[in-house]
Amino acid sequence: MSALIGDKGYDGDGFRAEIVDRGAKPVIPNKSNRVTLHSFSKRAYKGRNVIERCFCRLKDFRRVATRYDKLARNFLAAIHLAAIVAYWIN
Numbered sequence: 235m236s237a238l239i240g241d242k243g244y245d246g247d248g249f250r251a252e253i254v255d256r257g258a259k260p261v262i263p264n265k266s267n268r269v270t271l272h273s274f275s276k277r278a279y280k281g282r283n284v285i286e287r288c289f290c291r292l293k294d295f296r297r298v299a300t301r302y303d304k305l306a307r308n309f310l311a312a313i314h315l316a317a318i319v320a321y322w323i324n
Contacts, residue, residue, distance in 0.1 A: 237261045237275075239282045245272075291320045 237259040245265045250272065253260040261278045264271050293299040295316040303309040 237278055239279060239285075241282075292316050294320070 236257065238253050239261045242263050242265050245262050245268065250260045250262065260272075261274050261282075262272075263274055263279060292313060295312070297303070297312050298309075298316050301309060303312055
């Protein structure tokens with residue numbers, strides 16, 4: 235089953251319904267002021283942190299963060315190089 239993981243900013247009934255209509259399960263925590271609480275997988279939501287850290291690490295490279303490359307293949311190559319360097323450092 236596929237799931238869409240989002241933060242509290244995407245906690246809306248219309249957005250949740252759209253996700254379900256497209257065949258995915260919403261993994262979105264409830265806002266603090268929400269009246270009707272929805273359940274979500276806290277275990278799956280913790281995986282979001284890993285992805286956020288990966289994007290943050292890639293954005294440390296100026297070329298990737300500002301998207302200097304005009305061609306998609308060059309941009310993808312820059313992402314690959316940045317990922318290799320980021321992996322190599324840690």
